[in-house]
Amino acid sequence: MxxxxxxxxxxxxxxxxxRILNILESSAQKHxxxxxxxxxLSNEEDNSGIGLATIYRVLTQFEAAGLVIxxxxxxxxAVFELDSGEHHxxxxxxxxxxxxxxxxxxxEKRQEEIAKQHGYRLIDHCFILYAEPLED
Amino acid sequence: MxxxxxxxxxxxxxxxxxRILNILESSAQKHxxxxxxxxxLSNEEDNSGIGLATIYRVLTQFEAAGLVIxxxxxxxxAVFELDSGEHHxxxxxxxxxxxxxxxxxxxEKRQEEIAKQHGYRLIDHCFILYAEPLED
DNA sequence: CTCAGTGCAAACTATTTGCAGATTT
DNA sequence: AAATCTGCAAATAGTTTGCACTGAG
Numbered sequence: 001m002x003x004x005x006x007x008x009x010x011x012x013x014x015x016x017x018x019r020i021l022n023i024l025e026s027s028a029q030k031h032x033x034x035x036x037x038x039x040x041l042s043n044e045e046d047n048s049g050i051g052l053a054t055i056y057r058v059l060t061q062f063e064a065a066g067l068v069i070x071x072x073x074x075x076x077x078a079v080f081e082l083d084s085g086e087h088h089x090x091x092x093x094x095x096x097x098x099x100x101x102x103x104x105x106x107x108e109k110r111q112e113e114i115a116k117q118h119g120y121r122l123i124d125h126c127f128i129l130y131a132e133p134l135e136d
Numbered sequence: 137m138x139x140x141x142x143x144x145x146x147x148x149x150x151x152x153x154x155r156i157l158n159i160l161e162s163s164a165q166k167h168x169x170x171x172x173x174x175x176x177l178s179n180e181e182d183n184s185g186i187g188l189a190t191i192y193r194v195l196t197q198f199e200a201a202g203l204v205i206x207x208x209x210x211x212x213x214a215v216f217e218l219d220s221g222e223h224h225x226x227x228x229x230x231x232x233x234x235x236x237x238x239x240x241x242x243x244e245k246r247q248e249e250i251a252k253q254h255g256y257r258l259i260d261h262c263f264i265l266y267a268e269p270l271e272d
Numbered sequence: 273c274t275c276a277g278t279g280c281a282a283a284c285t286a287t288t289t290g291c292a293g294a295t296t297t
Numbered sequence: 298a299a300a301t302c303t304g305c306a307a308a309t310a311g312t313t314t315g316c317a318c319t320g321a322g
Contacts, residue, residue: 034286151320
């Protein structure tokens with residue numbers, strides 16, 4: 001339950017934090033920019049006037065707490081998704097903007113090898129495929 | 137020769153463009169941010185007062201012409217490198233900030249397969265390993 | 273001579289921060 | 298009540314743009 005997640009992060013349970021976590025958890029869409037969240041929240045009936053700055057602050061706190069992951073896809077705005085614990089990478093559909101997730105053992109294994117070959121220990125990686133549908 | 141490259145891009149041969157291309161071509165370092173180039177140019181004896189805006193403009197034109205590649209590594213500033221024609225990916229040394237280039241057939245092949253599996257044609261990709269030296 | 277290119281300052285976009293008042297515990 | 302949190306506006310960082318002037322061809 002999301003209340004627990006917030007509490008475990010050492011954060012107080014507030015309306016903005018609940019709302020944001022809720023949207024992230026219960027939407028078909030999984031990736032949101034701060035501004036998208038802002039617009040969704042602004043259009044809710046129970047509009048509580050949550051500011052954009054707060055959304056950024058909450059997302060940054062959630063990121064630090066390991067609740068969400070921030071991605072810097074191209075196109076200016078960062079997008080955030082819930083950290084499901086299952087690592088995956090992304091295909092960005094350049095036609096529709098849709099984001100597809102995938103997991104690939106070959107890539108995961110290979111990147112470790114590459115890092116090691118060069119005398120490094122992998123900390124993080126960024127693997128994004130920008131692509132267009134085969135039948136245009 | 138770089139004059140040719142500039143001309144072929146349909147651009148006039150100007151001091152800022154020559155200087156920038158020169159630095160990119162003849163430095164040990166291969167990756168530069170706009171600001172780094174700005175500082176290098178500002179410190180040259182023959183300081184011709186090249187503005188930061190010009191550097192951004194020139195780099196953007198060079199990118200459009202296929203002369204340079206722009207990378208958005210994490211840490212705010214974009215970095216630019218000459219497009220040698222040989223595709224490669226990068227390891228970013230989080231300790232020193234150094235950038236290591238590598239080529240890997242397994243990764244290249246695999247990403248094509250992944251895109252195809254999902255019904256996509258690969259347009260571009262971003263593969264960056266953030267890592268630290270093994271012996272800290 | 274003409275049109276592209278440049279420097280500068282101002283504009284912009286995405287994000288962060290300071291502060292005084294509102295909320296959570 | 299104490300401490301955290303929030304909204305707002307102002308600040309920042311990186312990059313882009315408008316404009317009058319300069320310079321390449």
